[in-house]
């Protein structure tokens with residue numbers, strides 16, 4: 001039986017989601033990859049236990065994480081039941097709905113019918129009474145925002161979720177959604193969006209500014225751009241890397257010569273600071289007042305330990321931040 005480390009809360013930092021009372025660890029772990037049917041069950045346990053042993057209290061899932069869709073929630077539910085059940089109140093567990101989950105018109109996007117049925121399915125897979133955060137996974141141009149937000153509010157009112165979240169929303173739509181959720185007295189606390197040195201979408205689509213203005217948190221997903229912002233691909237594509245072992249969402253052609261050149265320059269800058277590129281890339285995301293925490297993925301426990309070093313040492317100086325912007329400018333244009 002797993003016994004968590006007694007020192008698990010000694011070094012992690014926790015920050016409130018915007019103006020809410022809910023605190024996120026500076027680093028959270030996502031189960032998008034490495035928790036599906038093709039992954040090793042014992043490794044899943046090692047990943048979760050390593051994370052929790054170091055104060056990573058937040059595990060992020062979605063209905064469709066796998067492969068097969070749903071299997072990450074199933075495996076997570078089994079580990080929860082077998083090993084983590086005594087610690088349920090120490091854990092923050094999130095799931096989402098918004099992408100295709102089952103065939104037909106009711107298994108995708110943002111209808112009340114889909115969102116509430118999907119949450120019930122997620123709870124059954126994870127063997128949970130409630131999740132801590134239930135997200136709408138993406139904006140739905142064809143469903144009235146009032147309907148999707150009404151479903152999130154219903155999820156909270158029914159006790160199946162404690163808080164509501166929005167993922168992949170832009171600033172303007174988030175503000176509209178926020179007003180509806182306020183009217184419904186629904187505790188919407190957190191946005192989940194991609195943000196890293198190479199992906200500045202939330203600076204351009206208003207989400208970052210809007211979250212600050214509305215007092216909402218941001219958890220930054222893909223902070224390492226799926227592994228590109230690490231030393232993983234500096235000398236070719238390793239056989240055990242995400243590009244080779246999975247490749248559903250990260251293809252070899254993402255590694256252009258231009259990108260690789262910039263990644264190598266970033267790696268040199270990190271080396272000058274005496275840290276890895278992964279560490280520097282996470283510090284870059286964490287520097288921001290608008291960001292509550294980073295949401296990493298990992299294929300092995302050592303990566304989690306390496307990434308936690310981003311909590312130590314000097315933050316990036318103004319000069320280093322400027323240098324990073326100059327290096328990546330050609331890729332952002």
Ligand SMILES: NC(=O)c1ccc[n+]([C@@H]2O[C@H](COP(=O)([O-])OP(=O)(O)OC[C@H]3O[C@@H](n4cnc5c(N)ncnc54)[C@H](OP(=O)(O)O)[C@@H]3O)[C@@H](O)[C@H]2O)c1
Pocket residue numbers: 029030031032033060061137167168192193221222223224225226227228230231232240241242243278295296297298299300302303304306307
């Ligand atoms: N809401 C959304 O629409 C959405 C979309 C995407 C992701 N997310 C969430 O964000 C989470 C994280 O996404 P992500 O996995 O793409 O994040 P990421 O942290 O950018 O990438 C994780 C991958 O980078 C590599 N890696 C991590 N640490 C490393 C290190 N120290 N050195 C070398 N390589 C390292 C590993 O890949 P290898 O396999 O190559 O080792 C790892 O699986 C997901 O699990 C999910 O919860 C949400």
